[in-house]
Amino acid sequence: MEYKVLIGLEMHCEISKTNTKVFSSAKNGYNNAPNTNIRPVDMAFPGTLPVLNKEAVKKALMASMMLSCTQPEYLCFERKNYYYPDLPKGYQITQETKPAPIGMYGKLVYECKDELKTVRINNIHLEEDAASTDHYTSVSKIDYNRAGVPLLELVTEPDFRSAEEAVAFLETMRSNYQYADISEADSKKGQIRCDVNVSIMEASLDESNPENWGTKVEVKNVNSFGGVRDAINYEIKRQIELKENGTYDSMEQQTRRWDEESGTTIYMRDKVDAIDYKYFIDPNIPKLKLDPLWLEEIRKEIPVLAFERKQKYMQEYGLSNYDATNLVKEKEISEYYEECISYGVSPKSACNWITSIILGHINKYELKITDIFVTPKMLADLIQVLEKGDISSKQAKEVLYDSLKEDKEPLKIIEEKGIRQIGNDEEILKIVKEVFVENKEAKEQYKSGKTNIVDFLVGQVMKKTRGKANPAMAMQFIKEELER
Numbered sequence: 041m042e043y044k045v046l047i048g049l050e051m052h053c054e055i056s057k058t059n060t061k062v063f064s065s066a067k068n069g070y071n072n073a074p075n076t077n078i079r080p081v082d083m084a085f086p087g088t089l090p091v092l093n094k095e096a097v098k099k100a101l102m103a104s105m106m107l108s109c110t111q112p113e114y115l116c117f118e119r120k121n122y123y124y125p126d127l128p129k130g131y132q133i134t135q136e137t138k139p140a141p142i143g144m145y146g147k148l149v150y151e152c153k154d155e156l157k158t159v160r161i162n163n164i165h166l167e168e169d170a171a172s173t174d175h176y177t178s179v180s181k182i183d184y185n186r187a188g189v190p191l192l193e194l195v196t197e198p199d200f201r202s203a204e205e206a207v208a209f210l211e212t213m214r215s216n217y218q219y220a221d222i223s224e225a226d227s228k229k230g231q232i233r234c235d236v237n238v239s240i241m242e243a244s245l246d247e248s249n250p251e252n253w254g255t256k257v258e259v260k261n262v263n264s265f266g267g268v269r270d271a272i273n274y275e276i277k278r279q280i281e282l283k284e285n286g287t288y289d290s291m292e293q294q295t296r297r298w299d300e301e302s303g304t305t306i307y308m309r310d311k312v313d314a315i316d317y318k319y320f321i322d323p324n325i326p327k328l329k330l331d332p333l334w335l336e337e338i339r340k341e342i343p344v345l346a347f348e349r350k351q352k353y354m355q356e357y358g359l360s361n362y363d364a365t366n367l368v369k370e371k372e373i374s375e376y377y378e379e380c381i382s383y384g385v386s387p388k389s390a391c392n393w394i395t396s397i398i399l400g401h402i403n404k405y406e407l408k409i410t411d412i413f414v415t416p417k418m419l420a421d422l423i424q425v426l427e428k429g430d431i432s433s434k435q436a437k438e439v440l441y442d443s444l445k446e447d448k449e450p451l452k453i454i455e456e457k458g459i460r461q462i463g464n465d466e467e468i469l470k471i472v473k474e475v476f477v478e479n480k481e482a483k484e485q486y487k488s489g490k491t492n493i494v495d496f497l498v499g500q501v502m503k504k505t506r507g508k509a510n511p512a513m514a515m516q517f518i519k520e521e522l523e524r
């Protein structure tokens with residue numbers, strides 16, 4: 041039988057770009073010594089009260105707007121009650137859908153294998169992260185640095201039909217969070233965590249009717265995009281097997297966890313054992329009216345995101361899909377590129393130089409583009425010197441490599457080393473003559489139709505001048521000589 045797969049994601053992403061936590065003045069930081077970024081309120085000391093961080097709300101609202109969600113009139117927070125050592129208060133401050141989270145009913149257009157797809161967003165809400173626990177053989181250690189870090193949870197409708205679509209969506213969101221300066225969105229730092237919901241149904245049935253949907257399995261806490269892909273594919277296979285042996289349809293809705301090591305999902309609990317979180321509005325956090333003027337200001341601050349930049353690079357600048365994709369992969373690279381163009385360099389040349397040499401260099405040495413010595417202005421200067429014909433492209437490349445290696449401005453290198461292109465008629469003509477003396481049969485071959493001899497002869501001139509001759513002039517003299 042043919043099956044359709046329905047996948048819905050719950051994507052958690054820490055808002056890493058605020059100075060402090062969401063309800064306390066403790067630092068929002070990563071990699072600090074354990075239990076140093078903490079205030080009494082993060083430890084739930086009696087008598088302490090949460091104070092909402094305006095910057096975190098602003099970033100959460102921006103995320104809500106980027107997803108075309110509706111924002112609530114009033115902001116409320118609720119307590120989700122459960123006990124776990126990483127949650128000293130005995131509850132997590134979050135937003136359930138009642139009364140209204142920071143964003144509802146949106147959508148996102150994303151690209152998957154060069155095709156545009158749309159996923160509906162059920163909601164996005166702002167909550168606090170829990171502490172982190174490390175388990176050793178005889179002890180477990182708790183680090184409260186993470187307790188209270190602002191966290192966004194985004195819930196999609198089950199609109200993905202394959203692991204590839206789900207991962208493409210996650211990659212788009214990661215990029216959007218980075219572009220909007222909401223989060224570094226780094227899975228290696230544990231900033232992104234996903235719950236993956238998977239079900240299958242007969243392909244012939246109408247998927248717009250939820251009654252036809254299969255029973256979903258929720259896979260908790262998948263911490264990498266590769267994990268999301270593998271967990272989905274594993275579940276699809278497992279569920280098809282259940283369907284074929286006739287047990288799928290009687291299965292209870294269940295929660296499983298992804299086991300990275302074995303590459304399998306492992307049963308945790310059935311829906312009937314679901315925890316009752318006893319949600320209620322947190323009485324310590326006032327209900328806040330969101331000022332429409334403030335919302336408008338935030339909306340105006342949303343930067344142009346990767347997807348739109350890419351469209352512009354392809355449509356207005358004529359770049360290939362491949363190059364445009366590389367240039368928007370990181371916001372800093374895209375900004376570097378755009379700044380370079382702003383000095384008057386053509387978008388195509390700037391693209392060629394950045395994608396070939398600059399990106400090659402940063403990938404090779406695992407750098408960020410903001411780490412390198414060569415600024416967009418320096419690159420633009422170099423490209424302009426080249427385009428004036430003062431230096432050859434081979435020379436320009438060498439200068440750029442040296443500049444990256446020696447932390448020295450390209451124009452300085454050109455000046456100090458006295459680099460210039462041989463663009464002087466007599467000098468070039470002299471060398472062209474030498475080349476003809478050394479290749480006496482060239483003229484004959486040319487006359488008998490072997491026209492690619494021209495390229496060979498230009499190559500000889502370039503070789504003799506160690507790349508310093510102006511190739512266009514060399515070509516012209518060679519052709520004149522051959523026609524003589």
Ligand code: ADP
Binds near residue numbers: 050
């Ligand atoms: P729950 O009440 O179990 O939390 P929700 O309706 O809130 O379930 O949905 C949680 C997630 O599960 C959402 O991302 C949603 O898209 C997804 N989901 C719901 N039903 C299905 C299904 N039949 N197959 C796959 N995903 C589903």
Ligand code: MG
């Ligand atoms: Mg839910």
